[in-house]
Amino acid sequence: MNKTPFSLPRRRFVQGLALGATGLGLSLSPRQLLATQGHTGAPILSGDTFHLTLGGADVNITGKTRQATTINGIVPGPTLRWREGDTVTIKVTNLLPETSSIHWHGLLLPFQMDGVPGLSFDGIKPGETFTYQFPIVQSGTYWYHSHSGFQEQTGLYGSIIIDPKTPDPQPFDREQVIMLSDWSDEDPKHIYATLKKVSHYYNFNERTVFDTLRDFRDKGVLQTLKDRHMWNSMRMSERDLADVTGYTYTYLMNGQSPNGNWTCQFNPGERIKLRFINASAMTFFDIRIPGLDMTVVAMDGQPVKPVDFHEVRLGVAETLDVIVEPKDDRAYTLFAQSIDRSGFARGTLTPDPALSAAVPDMDEPPLLGHTEMGMGAMNHGGMNHDTGDMDHNTMNHDIGGMDHSAMNHDMGSMDHSAMAVPFATDPANPDLAPRESATQHLDSEFGPGVDMRAMAPGEMLADPGIGLRDRDWKVLTYADMETAGGPPDSLHPDREIVLHLTGNMSRYMWSFNGIPFADAKPLELYHNERVRITLVNDTMMTHPIHLHGLWSDLELGDGKLLRKHTITVKPGEKLSYLVRADALGRWAYHCHLLYHMDAGMFREVRVIAKDGSQSMPAMDHHQHGEGA
């Protein structure tokens, strides 16, 4: 099946045209554009003052001409190169016919500069110019994107590199941004409406009669029926890995379709820093470079202790810096297949632009198992194999008493369990309702908007995730990484908030605690408090959860933290992270899957002064998420 997965027209759709997005914009010929951009992707703008223009341009990625939204005429937008310690000024002019915005993903800044319409400001109206100005207090690889409507899906994104004040502890000879994204010829509003009508529309990997017959033969009729019983009674599909797939998406590397074969040239023996950014709207990418070891040096812009690995699943909106040292005079393929194996992005690292390497076959699409159903993770070391043959006793395994302190105990972080962390509580705000345990489900999680609740969510930080568990090579997980230089902040929370990631697949409703954004009150954090947020994924989808403006320090156990801005939570997973609420203001907190966010998996987080005096910095006149 992997050999010839698609018929010819589909292959062209999935792999795109050879020229891909180079036909972009402003009546430049592809040759001229190549001259402007070089062959390494978007142009790099550096300094401390920038002017970005948001507009539209025709692109031809699949053979059809479509309107893209562009930044300075191109997709992805220019790479912005900043210096830690500088104050940058960015004038953003909106030439689109609709309100727009730019959000600086992962950056610490005054909330008025965060670029979320309705929370930070009113958005940039057509024809207007908005001036962003803020000090740069961090370094690393980040990105920026529109926070308006579905503009991010149609091209409004670009990368940010911030050079550190002090010399980089991981020196390199060459660096390269590798920005991954997903492109559709469909209008994103149409994609969203389609998901609301037929949520499995884009999934062409459903079980068929022949699968069942094969299972009858392989496993026996009785066992097959037993295995199917749970899925069928829950009306869930074990093949529901991605909402939007290669059926409509062409996956891009630095704006190039797979056939475009984006290429980076190197000299053998160089240390190359690859700055991976997952700028897609909906796609988790499994990245590997066959024949080459990678060493992770930073995640989400923050330096981590170096670890060698061969493959990694990069969540939407996450970034990962790796060092590679190709010594041979040969080409290597950068291969990034989507989590559901419906397509891939691809490029080439080569000493000679004329060379390319074999493109690996995509894997068979994996099947969701009991782990994803939240019936109990089976591994603590990433060693578990496929979950299909797990017996049903585990399902009935009652772990109602598995509370948070027990979890800390498992994680070995004695200093946590020794402390009594008060659960957040506010009678008027269900999000802050105290729970007997992290796995207790609130009343708000029972209703038409929630189709399942994890009974026994597990710690899965060391689990590479579905489809990557049987690899013969090293797959990087969160458990492998630790922020370099020890814990970046206190390990001790003042308060705990438990949030469940909830949804209804077939109605395509998404929410926290069963409450969509439209009905939710803001989560209030007190200025400078240290809050532990525990997330429990009650859905069968993987969600990248992003908190604006504040760091999220993922608790790895044993006092280790991994500092991040976006945290991917696997189906059936429970994890915790610590947040220092050190920036007053109104911040967005949401699933970074674009259509999940729009469907309601979104909260406003307010950081307020504890004594109530001057509770918020000056805000705009919008009042969101309250009553009404």
Added chain:
Amino acid sequence: MMNMIKKGLPAIALTLSTQTALAMSEHPMWVGQVILDQLEVRDTDEGRVMAWELDAWYGGDFNKLYFASEGERLMAPEEDEEDPATEGAETRLAWSRALSPNWDWQLGVRRDWQPDDPNRDWASIGLQGLAPYWFEVNTHLFVGEDGLSNLRLEAEYELMFTQKLVLVPSLEANLYGKEDDELGVGKGLTDIEAGLRLRYEIRREIAPYIGVNWEKQYGDTADFTRNAGGKTEEGSVVAGIRLWF
């Protein structure tokens, strides 16, 4: 809210466009769908019959306005000119409300259109959704004039041979609480209709199909039909298309 009332629909449109500007579901998007589930030709003894089944809805996650229509029309009547073209049709209009993750309940009205016989109007309450094991189930209780009542049970299943080739068995049964002698409908189980349709989804939205359809009347209803010289059981080969947008 005031603005919306003052300015009416344009303001609502404006509110919706603000939502896209905010990139979050402050005002959840309303969606509509029209599903022409069956548009088919049935080869029967009386001649060629066109039959349709159409559903449409518009609304948000919890509340939807729901419209349904089904009926049959004789396309090539035999030489008898008096033969009415439309054999019968029914339309339903309902408010549909999400009840649980997989079920909606519906409150509405139904009108039966009959060429010669009196039309019938009904109030309806229904339950519609996805039962365990992926059976699509539709149950409606209709209460009509003169104490008439009709319970209708429908179930459908989609058996996938490939990602595009789908076999759809379907079953419908009607029960009446009271005899309707004007229309020749008896009390109790009146009729069962079973179908088997094999469709090929060129795209998800466009799927031609072929199949068989079988209808049988029971009890007093069958007697009424027999006395009128009609057939109480009929099987037919069907060909049609399923469309939605």
